[in-house]
Amino acid sequence: MTGTTAQAPPTPPAGAPAVRPPLGRGTELVLLVPAVLLAVCGYCAAGLGRTGAVPPGVAAYGAGLGALALLAHIAVRLRAPYADPVLLPIAVLLNGIGLVLIYRLDLETPGDRAAPAQLVWSALGVALFTVVVLALRDHRILQRYAYLCMAAALVLMIVPIFFPAVNGARIWIRFGGFSIQPGEFAKILLALFFASYLAANRHALAYTGRRMWRLQLPTGRVLGPIVTVWLLSVIVLVLERDLGTSLLFFGLFVVLLYVATGRTGWIAVGLALAAAGATAVGRLEPHVHTRVQDWLHPFASIDAGQGPNQLAQSLFAFAAGGLLGTGLGLGDSILIGFAAKSDFILATAGEELGLAGLSALFLLYALLVERGFRTGLALRDPFGRLLAVGLASIVALQSFVIAGGVTGLIPLTGMAMPFLAQGGSSVVTNWIIVALLIRLSDSARRHPPEDDPTATDGGTVR
Amino acid sequence: MSRCVRHTAALCLLLLVALLVNAARVQIVEAGTLDDNPANRRSAIARYAEPRGDILVDDRPVTGSKDTGEQLRYERVYRDGPLYAPVTGFSSQLYGTSFLENAEDSVLAGTDPMLAPLPLWHELTRSRSPGGRIATTLDGSAQRAAYDGLAGRKGAVAALEPGTGRVLALVSTPSYDPGRLSGNGPAVESAWRRLNGSPDQPMLNRAIRQTYPPGSTFKVVTAAAALETGTVRDLDDPTDSPDPYRLPGSTSSLTNEVDGCEDASLRYAFTWSCNTVLAKLGTRVGLAGMTGTAEDFGFNDRGLRVPSPVAASNFDRRMDKAQLALSSVGQFDTRATPLQMAMVAAAVAGGGTVRTPYLVDRATTHDGSPVRTPGSRVLHQAMNARTAAQLRELMTEVVENGTGGKAAIPGATVGGKTGTAQHGVGNTGTPYAWFISWAHADGSPEPAVAVAVVVEDASAVRGEISGGGDAAPIARAVMGAVLDGAERKRDR
Numbered sequence: 040m041t042g043t044t045a046q047a048p049p050t051p052p053a054g055a056p057a058v059r060p061p062l063g064r065g066t067e068l069v070l071l072v073p074a075v076l077l078a079v080c081g082y083c084a085a086g087l088g089r090t091g092a093v094p095p096g097v098a099a100y101g102a103g104l105g106a107l108a109l110l111a112h113i114a115v116r117l118r119a120p121y122a123d124p125v126l127l128p129i130a131v132l133l134n135g136i137g138l139v140l141i142y143r144l145d146l147e148t149p150g151d152r153a154a155p156a157q158l159v160w161s162a163l164g165v166a167l168f169t170v171v172v173l174a175l176r177d178h179r180i181l182q183r184y185a186y187l188c189m190a191a192a193l194v195l196m197i198v199p200i201f202f203p204a205v206n207g208a209r210i211w212i213r214f215g216g217f218s219i220q221p222g223e224f225a226k227i228l229l230a231l232f233f234a235s236y237l238a239a240n241r242h243a244l245a246y247t248g249r250r251m252w253r254l255q256l257p258t259g260r261v262l263g264p265i266v267t268v269w270l271l272s273v274i275v276l277v278l279e280r281d282l283g284t285s286l287l288f289f290g291l292f293v294v295l296l297y298v299a300t301g302r303t304g305w306i307a308v309g310l311a312l313a314a315a316g317a318t319a320v321g322r323l324e325p326h327v328h329t330r331v332q333d334w335l336h337p338f339a340s341i342d343a344g345q346g347p348n349q350l351a352q353s354l355f356a357f358a359a360g361g362l363l364g365t366g367l368g369l370g371d372s373i374l375i376g377f378a379a380k381s382d383f384i385l386a387t388a389g390e391e392l393g394l395a396g397l398s399a400l401f402l403l404y405a406l407l408v409e410r411g412f413r414t415g416l417a418l419r420d421p422f423g424r425l426l427a428v429g430l431a432s433i434v435a436l437q438s439f440v441i442a443g444g445v446t447g448l449i450p451l452t453g454m455a456m457p458f459l460a461q462g463g464s465s466v467v468t469n470w471i472i473v474a475l476l477i478r479l480s481d482s483a484r485r486h487p488p489e490d491d492p493t494a495t496d497g498g499t500v501r
Numbered sequence: 502m503s504r505c506v507r508h509t510a511a512l513c514l515l516l517l518v519a520l521l522v523n524a525a526r527v528q529i530v531e532a533g534t535l536d537d538n539p540a541n542r543r544s545a546i547a548r549y550a551e552p553r554g555d556i557l558v559d560d561r562p563v564t565g566s567k568d569t570g571e572q573l574r575y576e577r578v579y580r581d582g583p584l585y586a587p588v589t590g591f592s593s594q595l596y597g598t599s600f601l602e603n604a605e606d607s608v609l610a611g612t613d614p615m616l617a618p619l620p621l622w623h624e625l626t627r628s629r630s631p632g633g634r635i636a637t638t639l640d641g642s643a644q645r646a647a648y649d650g651l652a653g654r655k656g657a658v659a660a661l662e663p664g665t666g667r668v669l670a671l672v673s674t675p676s677y678d679p680g681r682l683s684g685n686g687p688a689v690e691s692a693w694r695r696l697n698g699s700p701d702q703p704m705l706n707r708a709i710r711q712t713y714p715p716g717s718t719f720k721v722v723t724a725a726a727a728l729e730t731g732t733v734r735d736l737d738d739p740t741d742s743p744d745p746y747r748l749p750g751s752t753s754s755l756t757n758e759v760d761g762c763e764d765a766s767l768r769y770a771f772t773w774s775c776n777t778v779l780a781k782l783g784t785r786v787g788l789a790g791m792t793g794t795a796e797d798f799g800f801n802d803r804g805l806r807v808p809s810p811v812a813a814s815n816f817d818r819r820m821d822k823a824q825l826a827l828s829s830v831g832q833f834d835t836r837a838t839p840l841q842m843a844m845v846a847a848a849v850a851g852g853g854t855v856r857t858p859y860l861v862d863r864a865t866t867h868d869g870s871p872v873r874t875p876g877s878r879v880l881h882q883a884m885n886a887r888t889a890a891q892l893r894e895l896m897t898e899v900v901e902n903g904t905g906g907k908a909a910i911p912g913a914t915v916g917g918k919t920g921t922a923q924h925g926v927g928n929t930g931t932p933y934a935w936f937i938s939w940a941h942a943d944g945s946p947e948p949a950v951a952v953a954v955v956v957e958d959a960s961a962v963r964g965e966i967s968g969g970g971d972a973a974p975i976a977r978a979v980m981g982a983v984l985d986g987a988e989r990k991r992d993r
Contacts, residue, residue, distance in 0.1 A: 346540060
């Protein structure tokens with residue numbers, strides 16, 4: 040208990056029996072079993088649907104996923120016994136379904152075996168998850184490394200500029216047959232920096248500076264550094280044409296600023312800036328302009344005689360799924376083309392599992408996000424609170440941006456559906472996010488808040 | 502801070518609701534439109550994902566499927582493609598389907614709800630059943646005899662079973678191999694261009710989709726009308742007709758190829774094909790009587806299907822007397838498909854009843870349980886049994902004593918009628934040689950077969966071209982094949 044806002048653990052009133060909150064590790068284990076089993080069944084179903092035979096690797100796959108789940112569970116049991124029991128099973132289930140869908144799409148493209156690689160990356164992700172859970176005893180330690188995180192994030196984002204572009208975006212670095220997407224890791228680092236900086240400066244942000252109309256403008260000294268960092272990262276991402284991630288950073292920044300200061304005005308400013316930025320980028324950047332045009336007229340390329348584009352193919356796939364889906368392995372979402380396993384993997388889910396399966400997936404993400412927010416509410420230190428909200432928002436925004444993109448709700452930006460999509464950096468990053476949430480929820484549930492949570496905030500933010 | 506966290510959480514909930522609503526919009530509301538988008542390959546992929554059901558002749562498949570391993574997986578192959586092309590049509594991944602492949606597509610492709618054991622559930626799940634089979638009514642040996650008889654000349658043969666209307670043979674030559682159109686590669690495209698550009702029109706189904714002036718074979722209809730209306734009461738009465746016959750209200754005259762037609766009896770005129778006598782009879786029957794009889798035989802019927810649509814045969818409803826006279830001998834605007842003329846022969850053989858011709862004996866699931874058995878249907882009663890018997894007598898005499906001698910078959914009663922149809926501007930084209938006939942095996946209760954043959958480019962010198970010379974031998978071969986088959990069946 041070294042943090043500045045730490046208080047003594049609540050002591051039960053004298054005379055009353057000490058109520059020990061349920062740890063939930065048993066629940067977690069019980070939930071992990073169906074998560075793994077569901078993924079294994081999906082693996083069998085995909086093989087049966089596609090080739091009429093149970094895939095030969097099903098035992099190894101099931102054992103691998105089971106072992107990863109067990110390893111993560113043991114780590115949680117050892118070092119985060121109070122952690123939220125729902126987080127880990129959701130992550131395992133989503134990762135398992137992702138592996139099934141990638142395996143299923145592998146069957147269509149002989150020679151391209153993405154599922155085994157994804158399993159290796161998942162193993163690495165779970166290993167890092169274990170390291171984080173075991174090594175990080177208290178999340179508040181991370182607050183000390185805020186500026187280091189910021190520097191690392193900027194370096195990670197700038198590095199890919201020196202590597203060749205792939206499909207129009209400079210977001211990968213490649214060496215020795217490996218390719219990683221450093222921007223993915225930068226998400227966590229930037230969330231750490233934002234949370235830390237805003238936690239330290241939130242009162243200054245909220246109560247100093249000039250008042251303009253209904254908005255309290257903070258002084259440049261306080262707001263300057265964080266806006267600079269944020270602007271830098273967004274500019275870099277625009278240069279790299281990683282528009283999804285820049286949108287994500289923008290949203291993350293606005294959300295954390297709002298939560299830290301409690302000023303609704305920031306939302307308004309954020310929305311206004313977002314609208315202005317989107318218009319400007321949409322006008323000036325041909326890449327984005329195309330995306331917006333595709334979104335507005337998804338079938339224009341068909342009318343032009345060039346055949347359906349990826350978005351049109353994705354919509355066809357969702358439509359083919361209907362309410363109940365075609366069944367795993369029985370759809371034709373491979374028609375979408377090269378990004379079927381990454382950006383458009385949700386279309387395969389929509390086609391083969393139907394609206395029912397897709398809704399279930401959305402609800403899994405929603406549950407993950409909800410648990411993040413709940414953790415944030417339960418934590419009493421502003422840094423932990425902001426970090427939990429930030430991590431939950433990353434998952435929420437990223438899921439929304441990509442799911443909304445492939446279903447034609449918003450313009451498409453290349454992003455990875457958390458845990459589901461093919462992509463090593465993404466899987467590893469998401470496992471680290473879950474590890475941090477586990478760590479945060481362990482703290483939150485170890486010391487449950489008192490009846491009036493505003494007391495810990497000083498009762499002043501209204 | 503808590504309030505703001507809750508607000509943010511609420512915003513995320515809003516985003517989730519937006520995603521769910523939008524997914525429902527795409528997957529439920531707009532699904533139909535998206536499914537039907539012509540650029541969506543899913544229906545084509547699903548269609549060719551399973552082997553197509555087979556078309557059977559004599560209970561043996563004349564089609565098959567080839568697994569290409571491509572996105573559109575199964576391609577149609579045809580055994581004896583050119584022989585059966587007028588029946589099967591083609592099933593092409595690029596150009597769709599035709600004839601039976603088209604008319605019975607839902608059964609062959611497995612989309613027919615009747616193929617599913619639980620049709621209602623099938624409707625709900627939109628699942629496909631394995632492709633069903635279509636057993637045709639064809640007699641393979643008759644089909645082969647007709648095809649070999651035409652020997653690549655332009656022409657067509659249609660053969661029916663008079664008692665039922667079953668189509669026993671349907672041949673059109675020159676033909677083509679529908680298997681060349683099955684796939685979707687450049688070879689298919691060039692084959693399609695070549696077949697469509699060919700002056701021989703190999704893809705034209707001359708047996709049911711092409712009409713010809715029927716020439717003297719139409720005299721069967723005229724004679725039926727004359728007998729039915731009482732214009733002629735005795736086959737041997739003189740008919741009070743001149744030779745040549747000046748067409749009423751015109752200066753042109755109709756002549757005959759043979760002598761002895763002046764004031765000839767219907768028997769003589771029919772046996773030797775006197776134009777003057779039958780033309781005069783037609784005018785005496787009158788327009789109403791002639792159109793009524795022609796339509797009872799199936800002329801002017803635009804709705805006939807076997808189940809592929811049959812081109813309507815034509816007998817004008819408005820004509821002056823000269824035109825009616827010409828029409829009564831199968832000229833002027835009178836046009837008939839070979840199938841129509843086979844129906845005329847079948848009606849005579851079958852006691853006056855015109856039955857709807859049909860090609861599909863039964864549709865079954867892939868393992869043989871019946872889905873549908875169309876069966877025999879009466880189309881019209883063209884004439885009473887007595888008239889039919891008189892016409893049989895006339896047609897028998899054509900074969901025994903007259904122009905149709907080359908159609909005679911030992912051990913069977915054969916009736917026939919020859920025809921030589923003029924066409925082209927000023928009748929300059931090579932005339933069409935026609936022969937329609939039926940055969941009734943001695944000792945058999947029913948006539949076995951009625952057949953119509955047309956040969957377009959009978960390669961004989963003008964004047965020698967005749968239905969009797971060119972078309973009758975082909976008809977004889979077809980009838981012989983059917984009679985042999987019936988005999989073999991009886992022996993077994």
